[in-house]
Each structure stands twice: as C-alpha cells, then as structure tokens.
Amino acid sequence: MNVLIVYCHPxxxxxxxxxxxxxQEELERQGHTVAVSDLYAEGFDPVEGPAHYSQRQRPDYFSALTEQRSASDQERLPSEVAREIARLERADLVILQFPLWWHAQPAMLKGWFDRVVVYGGLYTGRCRYDAGYFLGRRAICSVTTGAPASAFGPGGRGGNIERLMWPIHYSLYYMGFTVLPPFLSHGIQGGGLSYQAEAGFQAHLGRLKQDWTKRLAQLDCDEPLRFNGWADWNEDGSMCRQPH
Ligand SMILES: Cc1cc2nc3c(=O)[nH]c(=O)nc-3n(C[C@H](O)[C@H](O)[C@H](O)COP(=O)(O)O)c2cc1C
Structure with a gap:
C-alpha cells in the first residue's frame, strides 16, 4: 500500500x-511505499488568505470557500496545496505525526487542513463523512504529549485525551477517512526538559518506539473509531438516532 506521513515538527x-x-522504516520493511510531507522543512504556509489567490473569483470580498472552489474547479490551486492533495490521493493510509501543543495539533498542521482540504475539490455538501472523498482509506494520528499518561483520563489535569483528539479525528472522518485509534506517546519532555533521570527517560522513549513499531505491524487488527453518519441525521443536521 501507499502511505503518507504528514509530519509536523520544527x-x-x-x-x-x-x-x-x-x-517510515517499519512500513518500508513491510513492503509499503512511504511518502513524507515534512511541513516545516518544506516551508508549508499554513495561513489561508487572499495572498494565495492571484486570480480571484471575488476580488471585492475574500471568501476562502469561494476561492478554494473556484481555484479547484479551474485547476489553479496554489502549487503546494496541489502537491499535498496529490500526495493524499496516492495514499491508502495517512499518518499524522505531531506533538500536542495547547491541547491540539500545532497551528502548522491546523493550517494544513485549512488550506489543503479544499472546498469543491475534497468535499462538498454531500461529499462528506461516510460519503467523503477519501472513503475506504485509513488515517491515524501519532501524538506526543508533555504530560504523563495518568493526566489524560476523564477529568484529568492534562484534559480528557479523547475529547482533545475529537476535533482532528472528526475532521479526518469528515474527509471520508476510516479513523484508527491514535498512537499516544505521553511524558515526552525532550530537549533537556525531562522530569526524570536521563537513563529512565531514554528507556521510556525506546519502549515507545518499539510500541509504535508493533502497532504499525498490526494496524489491520485495529477497530476504527465510530462516528455518526448520514443515516443518523435529519435534514437539518440534528440527530435522528442514538450517537456513537
Ligand atoms: C507551544 C507548546 C504547547 C504545548 N502544549 C502542551 C499541552 O497542551 N499538553 C501537553 O501535554 N504538552 C504540551 N506541550 C509539550 C509537548 O507536547 C511536548 O514538548 C512534545 O510532545 C515533546 O515531543 P518532542 O520532543 O518531539 O517535541 C506543549 C509544548 C509546546 C511547545
């Protein structure tokens, strides 16, 4: 299979x-083809705005959705957006690799969604959720956190990790992806900030790398996250069946 790793760290x-x-190493060892979008190294601009659209559909008023749809229809999307879409279209599995910053993905990755998931091209009113563009493809987030695992349960100090991850998981589902449970690496205080002795910290990192390798070898056994779909909603978007 083809794998895309969207990697977001400076x-x-x-x-x-x-x-x-x-x-990358484990998936290539399994015989897969791996591409990497290295957002910082490639200088991806995460800020959606008028500067990206030289030929505006509406020069008088900037509407991101209008300009995205028009640029997509006319095949004149900004080149880095077109490149990211081409990478996504090739991928059977997308891995988002990022640190938890302010209880969410870094702004760079949020902006990647803002710019790359173009209205008209990758979603429309009906082409969403379980009728989304990337139906049949899988996505998984691999996330590192500074706080320890014990802090991320319901009511915990770090915030309930299921709730913190919900917006990005829901965005992936909105795009049509089958979303796998995240791989979480807690207690990562790198760059000399570690609370524990260096040897213990390095052993912790080593175990997490092993766990990630093992998880990648067993992705087919993963039970995907469950979300409501079109059959669960009324015409006005309200729920007509019990939520997942
Ligand atoms: C701007 C910023 C915000 C952060 N916010 C959180 C947070 O909300 N929760 C948390 O557990 N750690 C937070 N951290 C810590 C990072 O998650 C942690 O440093 C990172 O996961 C370590 O991985 P790395 O060594 O690859 O950077 C934050 C770090 C930065 C720089």
Whole structure:
C-alpha cells in the first residue's frame, strides 16, 4: 500500500522526528511505499488568505470557500496545496505525526487542513463523512504529549485525551477517512526538559518506539473509531438516532 506521513515538527532531532522515521522504516520493511510531507522543512504556509489567490473569483470580498472552489474547479490551486492533495490521493493510509501543543495539533498542521482540504475539490455538501472523498482509506494520528499518561483520563489535569483528539479525528472522518485509534506517546519532555533521570527517560522513549513499531505491524487488527453518519441525521443536521 501507499502511505503518507504528514509530519509536523520544527526540530529534526525531536522525538516526533524519531517516530516519523520509525514509521517510515517499519512500513518500508513491510513492503509499503512511504511518502513524507515534512511541513516545516518544506516551508508549508499554513495561513489561508487572499495572498494565495492571484486570480480571484471575488476580488471585492475574500471568501476562502469561494476561492478554494473556484481555484479547484479551474485547476489553479496554489502549487503546494496541489502537491499535498496529490500526495493524499496516492495514499491508502495517512499518518499524522505531531506533538500536542495547547491541547491540539500545532497551528502548522491546523493550517494544513485549512488550506489543503479544499472546498469543491475534497468535499462538498454531500461529499462528506461516510460519503467523503477519501472513503475506504485509513488515517491515524501519532501524538506526543508533555504530560504523563495518568493526566489524560476523564477529568484529568492534562484534559480528557479523547475529547482533545475529537476535533482532528472528526475532521479526518469528515474527509471520508476510516479513523484508527491514535498512537499516544505521553511524558515526552525532550530537549533537556525531562522530569526524570536521563537513563529512565531514554528507556521510556525506546519502549515507545518499539510500541509504535508493533502497532504499525498490526494496524489491520485495529477497530476504527465510530462516528455518526448520514443515516443518523435529519435534514437539518440534528440527530435522528442514538450517537456513537
Ligand atoms: C507551544 C507548546 C504547547 C504545548 N502544549 C502542551 C499541552 O497542551 N499538553 C501537553 O501535554 N504538552 C504540551 N506541550 C509539550 C509537548 O507536547 C511536548 O514538548 C512534545 O510532545 C515533546 O515531543 P518532542 O520532543 O518531539 O517535541 C506543549 C509544548 C509546546 C511547545
């Protein structure tokens, strides 16, 4: 299969970079083809706005949705957006590798969604959710956090991780992806910030790399996350059946 790793971290020596390399090596060892979108290294601009559209559909008023749809229809999307879409279209599996920053993905990755998932091209009113563009493809988030695992349960100090992950998971589902449970690496305080002794910390990182390798070898056994779909909604978007 073809795999795309969307990797979002500014530091090549980071643990996120290490997890990206672990995934690339393991998936290639399994015989898969792996492409990497290295958002920082490639200088991806995550800020959607008028500067990206030289030939505007509406020069008087900037509407991102109008300009995205028009540029997509006329095949004149910004080149880095077209490149990311081409990478996504080739991928059977998409891995998003990022650190938890302010209880969510870094702005760089949020902006990647804002710009790359273009209205008209990758979704429309009916082409969403379980009728989405990427139906049949899988996606998984691999996320590192500074706080320890114990802090991420319901009511925990770090925030309920299921709730923190919900917006990005729902965005992936909106695109049509089958979303696999995330791979979470907790307690990562790299760059000299570690709370524990260096040897223990390195052993912790080593175990997480092994766990990620094992998880990647068993992705076919993963039970996907469940979301409501079109059959669960009334015409006005309200729910007509019990939520998942
Ligand atoms: C801007 C910023 C915000 C952060 N917010 C959180 C947070 O909300 N929760 C958390 O557990 N860690 C948070 N952290 C810590 C990072 O998640 C942690 O440093 C990272 O996962 C470590 O991986 P790395 O060594 O690859 O950077 C934050 C770090 C930064 C720089």
């Amino acid at each position: 530091e090549p020596g980071s643990f996120n970079a290490a997890l990206k390399s672990v995934a």
